[in-house]
Amino acid sequence: xxxxxxxxxxxxxxxxxxxxxxxxxxxxxxxxxxxxxxxxxxxxxxxxxxxxxxxxxxxxxxxxxxxxxxxxxxxxxxxxxxx
Amino acid sequence: xxxxxxxxxxxxxxxxxxxxxxxxxxxxxxxxxxxxxxxxxxxxxxxxxxxxxxxxxxxxxxxxxxxxxxxxxxxxxxxxxxxxxxxxxxxxxxxxxxxxxxxxxxxxxxxxxxxxxxxxxxxxxxxxxxxxxxxxxxxxxxxxxxxxxxxxxxxxxxxxxxxxxxxxxxxxxxxxxxxxxxxxxxxxxxxxxxxxxxxxxxxxxxxxxxxxxxxxxxxxxxxxxxxxxxxxxxxxxxxxxxxxxxxxxxx
Numbered sequence: 469x470x471x472x473x474x475x476x477x478x479x480x481x482x483x484x485x486x487x488x489x490x491x492x493x494x495x496x497x498x499x500x501x502x503x504x505x506x507x508x509x510x511x512x513x514x515x516x517x518x519x520x521x522x523x524x525x526x527x528x529x530x531x532x533x534x535x536x537x538x539x540x541x542x543x544x545x546x547x548x549x550x551x
Numbered sequence: 552x553x554x555x556x557x558x559x560x561x562x563x564x565x566x567x568x569x570x571x572x573x574x575x576x577x578x579x580x581x582x583x584x585x586x587x588x589x590x591x592x593x594x595x596x597x598x599x600x601x602x603x604x605x606x607x608x609x610x611x612x613x614x615x616x617x618x619x620x621x622x623x624x625x626x627x628x629x630x631x632x633x634x635x636x637x638x639x640x641x642x643x644x645x646x647x648x649x650x651x652x653x654x655x656x657x658x659x660x661x662x663x664x665x666x667x668x669x670x671x672x673x674x675x676x677x678x679x680x681x682x683x684x685x686x687x688x689x690x691x692x693x694x695x696x697x698x699x700x701x702x703x704x705x706x707x708x709x710x711x712x713x714x715x716x717x718x719x720x721x722x723x724x725x726x727x728x729x730x731x732x733x734x735x736x737x738x739x740x741x742x743x744x745x746x747x748x749x750x751x752x753x754x755x756x757x758x759x760x761x762x763x764x765x766x767x768x769x770x771x772x773x774x775x776x777x778x779x780x781x782x783x784x785x786x787x788x789x790x791x792x793x794x795x796x797x798x799x800x801x802x
Contacts (some may be wrong), residue, residue: 477713494776510641541780547554548783551749551769
């Protein structure tokens with residue numbers, strides 16, 4: 469992929485969102501030289517791995533640093549009285 | 552006291568088995584209803600929502616959902632709806648339903664809702680056909696929400712279930728540039744016109760949980776990446792408290 473570096477992170481973010489394996493709009497993408505930094509929330513460890521794989525497919529030869537966080541789905545501690 | 556469990560934005564994919572299920576183990580002991588605030592899938596595929604439906608099937612409390620923008624992406628929202636309903640989840644779009652909880656009639660009016668922005672900065676159905684369609688869609692869904700809520704007037708408690716946000720208050724934390732894509736005040740106005748006890752929505756993963764409509768009705772953003780639990784639980788007194796309609800002089 470040869471693109472202007474100013475626009476490359478946004479293009480990668482858009483491609484990740486439009487990939488049905490990912491479809492995650494909340495990802496942050498930064499590209500510094502040949503290093504791609506990915507951030508944001510994901511729903512599972514598996515999705516986190518998939519994002520790394522898809523990013524590698526999009527940018528072969530780049531180092532992918534995936535710093536996304538898996539959001540917990542544990543039970544809530546308390547109920548909130550609203551009325 | 553009625554206990555409402557709610558969550559949105561689960562974004563299930565075909566490999567999402569087991570994400571939610573462990574967190575549902577004690578749900579029937581902790582809540583009387585489960586409300587799902589849209590974006591139940593990543594891509595809007597029936598195969599994706601089937602994974603979620605398999606985890607919800609057999610949950611012994613009433614489950615009610617609206618769909619979100621992701622659930623429309625493939626144009627297969629009717630199939631998504633059917634899969635959920637086959638698992639016992641009632642799906643609402645511009646309509647309402649009433650559930651009896653120990654003699655208390657709890658009514659839920661639901662719509663996906665849509666965007667446009669908020670008071671002082673809302674888009675208008677003016678100019679290009681695309682802009683008219685965008686704002687017109689929000690107006691149509693807001694009108695349907697108001698009618699659905701008004702039709703549930705006999706209930707003891709009324710809840711509006713949305714995907715998009717009706718207020719800016721639960722968007723705090725999101726980038727201002729995307730507010731028009733996150734919700735519309737037209738939905739808050741619809742709720743304020745006819746009254747409700749609680750409004751629930753998702754969609755704003757980086758927003759805030761708590762807010763109120765201009766007339767003071769509590770709003771809770773239950774986007775899962777925000778609440779960071781399988782669901783949140785809100786309790787409501789069974790006695791109906793109808794707030795006055797926000798006619799004029801809104802502050």
